[in-house]
Amino acid sequence: MNSSSTPRFISLLTKNTVALILAGGRGSRLKALTDWRAKPGVPFGGKFRIIDFPLSNCVNSGIRRIGVITQYKAHSLLQHLQRGWSFLRGEFNEFVELLPAQQRIQESWYKGTADAVFQNLDILRGYKSEYVLILAGDHIYKQDYGEMLAFHSAHAADMSVACMEVPVEEASAFGVMTVDEHQRVVKFTEKPDVPDEIPGKPGRVMASMGIYVFNSAFLYEQLIRDADDPHSTHDFGKDIIPYLVGRYRVFAHPFEDSCVGRPGSEPYWRDVGTIDAYWEANMEMTKITPFLNLYDEEWPIWTYQEQLPPAKFVFDDETRRGMAVDSLISGGCIISGASVSRSLLFSNVRIHSYAQVDDSVILPNVDIGRHVTLKKVVVDKGCSIPDGMSIGVDPVEDAKRFHVTERGVTLVTPDMLGQEIHHVR
Numbered sequence: 001m002n003s004s005s006t007p008r009f010i011s012l013l014t015k016n017t018v019a020l021i022l023a024g025g026r027g028s029r030l031k032a033l034t035d036w037r038a039k040p041g042v043p044f045g046g047k048f049r050i051i052d053f054p055l056s057n058c059v060n061s062g063i064r065r066i067g068v069i070t071q072y073k074a075h076s077l078l079q080h081l082q083r084g085w086s087f088l089r090g091e092f093n094e095f096v097e098l099l100p101a102q103q104r105i106q107e108s109w110y111k112g113t114a115d116a117v118f119q120n121l122d123i124l125r126g127y128k129s130e131y132v133l134i135l136a137g138d139h140i141y142k143q144d145y146g147e148m149l150a151f152h153s154a155h156a157a158d159m160s161v162a163c164m165e166v167p168v169e170e171a172s173a174f175g176v177m178t179v180d181e182h183q184r185v186v187k188f189t190e191k192p193d194v195p196d197e198i199p200g201k202p203g204r205v206m207a208s209m210g211i212y213v214f215n216s217a218f219l220y221e222q223l224i225r226d227a228d229d230p231h232s233t234h235d236f237g238k239d240i241i242p243y244l245v246g247r248y249r250v251f252a253h254p255f256e257d258s259c260v261g262r263p264g265s266e267p268y269w270r271d272v273g274t275i276d277a278y279w280e281a282n283m284e285m286t287k288i289t290p291f292l293n294l295y296d297e298e299w300p301i302w303t304y305q306e307q308l309p310p311a312k313f314v315f316d317d318e319t320r321r322g323m324a325v326d327s328l329i330s331g332g333c334i335i336s337g338a339s340v341s342r343s344l345l346f347s348n349v350r351i352h353s354y355a356q357v358d359d360s361v362i363l364p365n366v367d368i369g370r371h372v373t374l375k376k377v378v379v380d381k382g383c384s385i386p387d388g389m390s391i392g393v394d395p396v397e398d399a400k401r402f403h404v405t406e407r408g409v410t411l412v413t414p415d416m417l418g419q420e421i422h423h424v425r
Helices: 007-015 028-034 052-061 075-084 113-118 121-126 145-154 168-173 216-227 236-244 275-284 395-399
Strands: 017-022 065-070 095-100 131-136 139-141 159-167 175-179 185-190 204-215 250-254 269-271 312-314 323-325 334-336 339-341 356-358 373-375 377-379 410-412
Touching: 007 017, 007 145, 017 052, 017 113, 017 145, 028 275, 028 410, 052 065, 052 131, 052 139, 052 145, 065 075, 075 095, 113 121, 113 216, 113 236, 121 216, 131 145, 131 216, 145 159, 145 204, 145 250, 159 168, 159 236, 168 204, 175 250, 185 236, 185 250, 204 216, 204 236, 216 236, 269 275, 275 377, 373 377
Parallel strands: 017 065, 017 131, 065 095, 159 250, 312 334, 323 339, 339 356, 356 373, 377 410
Antiparallel strands: 131 204, 139 269, 159 204, 175 185, 175 204
């Protein structure tokens, strides 16, 4: 470890940094799962919300001045942040500050990621930070942002972009970078059809992860310049980065140099932006040794802790045994004479006698009736599955009522079951 990466040096960097988490998006590819909540507020991993991961990365990295920018249907997200992230001490200049769209500078809602930051520019200046770390609020990963800040400082960068290698066939979902031998970005293309492959690594491209470090004064200048550009869409990937590359010092920080995980394991990062990806990432948690280690005491994932009784399994008859195998079962759950395998149950799930749940993700406060069969489903919060119903067995029948993905995952929501839990009329 060189002098620029010593713990004391990194601590000085993180103390002079404010993080902004962009959490205003709907995440439309998650279909009905985001009809009533923003994507960063979607539950994940049995007891967390997606936004808990970038927030925990900040706290664990030593960054304790955090702003969360919200817009779309943010009530449940704001409620979660107020309940679970109020432990930082304002007396020590620590905070998680909520920044909803409020038309502070312009009479319009956020038009893009850069505009969302620009419209909070007066608040941002008031933080008096040397660096600004900009994060997406909708990805699952563990990263030491202090190491990325050390990289940024060591390269005298104006902007640094976290990057990772992805297969070329996935490039159309990312901003793709080309770098020189010093990791300086010489080309950036947002979601290209024909991307530049990494030299010496055919079939691989270097993709932006949507994680940016800016020198604060430089960021403010560029946001004002972009806001005055009538041709801009005011987005970091589409407008800000392409403009900066070739004009200023933009560097690519390899995610593998700052990711937090098991020694020797592949860097873990998931965009759970589709139902299939969401289901798969949750299912990974049920493996014997999952890629994402939630049992790491040195890098914990913080969240709002509900006061719930332990999970309970009752009845031990031959045909009526409460049991779960290769599964994660959260607090408040009762498995009453039912069988659960390779599944993830969030809090307060009740499964009644003779039901069978396989390869499924069950969100909080779901009631599953007697003789129900669920296979490869995602059941949204608050659903009540009637006695005898089978879902995930006949995709043709399921598609008449529920959303069935290309990979055969069935999404079930209260509205699809005719159960109005939001009472808007």
